[in-house]
Amino acid sequence: MQIDQYRCVACGNCIPVCPMGAIYIDPAVGRAQVNQDECVECYACFRGMSKERLFPPMVRAIRRVAKAFRFRFDPEPDICPTDAIVPQDLTWPRIVRRAFSDPQVPHESTGIHGRGTAEVKTNDVTNRVKEGEAGFVIEFGRPGVGARFGDIQQMTQRLAAFGVEFEKNNPVTSLMTEPDRGLIREDILNEKVLSAIVEIKTGLDQVPAILHIIRSVSRELDTVVAVGVSSRCDAAGNEPLAALLEREGYPAYRGKTNLGLGRVTRQVAV
Amino acid sequence: MTNTLHRWSEHYAVERRSDVPPVADDYVVFAMASRNLNDDALVDKYRTFARLALRHDPVNVGDATKGGIYRPQPRLNPLAHWRRDNRPDPERVVNDVEGHTTMAAVFSTFEDMEAFVKDLRDADLGVSINISAPMDAARRCCQGAGIRRHSVEYSLGFQGRVERLPDRAVLEIGTMCGHGMVSHSLVKKLLDWVKEGRRSPREATTYLARFCICGVFNSARAETLFDKARTGTP
Numbered sequence: 001m002q003i004d005q006y007r008c009v010a011c012g013n014c015i016p017v018c019p020m021g022a023i024y025i026d027p028a029v030g031r032a033q034v035n036q037d038e039c040v041e042c043y044a045c046f047r048g049m050s051k052e053r054l055f056p057p058m059v060r061a062i063r064r065v066a067k068a069f070r071f072r073f074d075p076e077p078d079i080c081p082t083d084a085i086v087p088q089d090l091t092w093p094r095i096v097r098r099a100f101s102d103p104q105v106p107h108e109s110t111g112i113h114g115r116g117t118a119e120v121k122t123n124d125v126t127n128r129v130k131e132g133e134a135g136f137v138i139e140f141g142r143p144g145v146g147a148r149f150g151d152i153q154q155m156t157q158r159l160a161a162f163g164v165e166f167e168k169n170n171p172v173t174s175l176m177t178e179p180d181r182g183l184i185r186e187d188i189l190n191e192k193v194l195s196a197i198v199e200i201k202t203g204l205d206q207v208p209a210i211l212h213i214i215r216s217v218s219r220e221l222d223t224v225v226a227v228g229v230s231s232r233c234d235a236a237g238n239e240p241l242a243a244l245l246e247r248e249g250y251p252a253y254r255g256k257t258n259l260g261l262g263r264v265t266r267q268v269a270v
Numbered sequence: 271m272t273n274t275l276h277r278w279s280e281h282y283a284v285e286r287r288s289d290v291p292p293v294a295d296d297y298v299v300f301a302m303a304s305r306n307l308n309d310d311a312l313v314d315k316y317r318t319f320a321r322l323a324l325r326h327d328p329v330n331v332g333d334a335t336k337g338g339i340y341r342p343q344p345r346l347n348p349l350a351h352w353r354r355d356n357r358p359d360p361e362r363v364v365n366d367v368e369g370h371t372t373m374a375a376v377f378s379t380f381e382d383m384e385a386f387v388k389d390l391r392d393a394d395l396g397v398s399i400n401i402s403a404p405m406d407a408a409r410r411c412c413q414g415a416g417i418r419r420h421s422v423e424y425s426l427g428f429q430g431r432v433e434r435l436p437d438r439a440v441l442e443i444g445t446m447c448g449h450g451m452v453s454h455s456l457v458k459k460l461l462d463w464v465k466e467g468r469r470s471p472r473e474a475t476t477y478l479a480r481f482c483i484c485g486v487f488n489s490a491r492a493e494t495l496f497d498k499a500r501t502g503t504p
Binding site: 054075 | 390404459
């Protein structure tokens, strides 16, 4: 993302809007700037801010007068008064930032808007996680910290060494050069994203060991890790995870429940 | 996409207490179709989902590709700083549905969520329906609606460099947009403004809800949290 230096009036409204804290006022030029290394191309500023389209020289003049009298205008905090935030053309490898950070960009590998797959949200139709299995979604960088693929690779390497198989339709997996070793393309390892999700599936009996690996590697990373674990319910609607997670000392308070109301409604060609 | 899974509450504190009251004002129900399996007449299915939700007093309804009932305003005039139209627009959510997306509805009471789930059961849309909420509430809702749970997914909270996370109030409000579009710095700024009396909790909430592009931000809960923070209530 960029700030149009003619249009910017240094009102500062966009500064707190950036989830990564990448926007700042440069006192040397009196305009907002974007730290391009920290910007994850999430488009929160460009899309989330409401806009006026005021004449920048006029706004700057008013601000100079107000400043001289130490008047403090109390503007709406989510408005860019001069529509100064401008997307830039993204090329490889920077383009992966947007693919993982802007939830309105469908990822090419999944066709789904967002950073992962449908997980167990459509399990009643896809039967992806079966009884006796556990699905893991390991998310890096959220909330509000961001992550670089180098950190993510530390986790995928350790998981691969344990013998897990990464979900094939997951966007991170699509960027791996050697999935059996958990290696991600070298040219994106320093790219920063708002968050990225690694997905694996294991047997229920392996859940404690996987949780242990995740906890241990998380301590070595420069970001936060949010973990979700899923399983299929039995014929009576009971599930084995809650007790297991409690035994392992994890909170099992909140989550998603697939109600089983989905079904195949399209005619499938035979 | 785990945009509603990791909504933070005291239950996920690093040092957890045993006497934390349940979260009783945050229930998300969402619908998701699978490509080439149940995405026939999808626009109708999703519009039915949204219209059924609107019968039960939702605090937000959203389409993950278009937004919720509060959206950014691309062409304001300067009078907006004094007289801004802050009304939600649920009809726009219904009318803008175009195809594949995730539709979500957010409720602030268990009863509203349960009534909506019963309507969905009767409507038999054929798309996958999920509840994202405290697991016990979801289980009770299923029992009440005569639905057998199919699958569950638990949030285990945050690990790693948790010292990089903001304080409790910011985290509780900010994580209600799981895509991370609601910046923690903006939440912090608005918490200060509310404490200073420069904005009301409702106004602060509306600013934030505009940034949540899938409409799962719970504006009622956020308003309560802003109000508590205003007076320093723990």
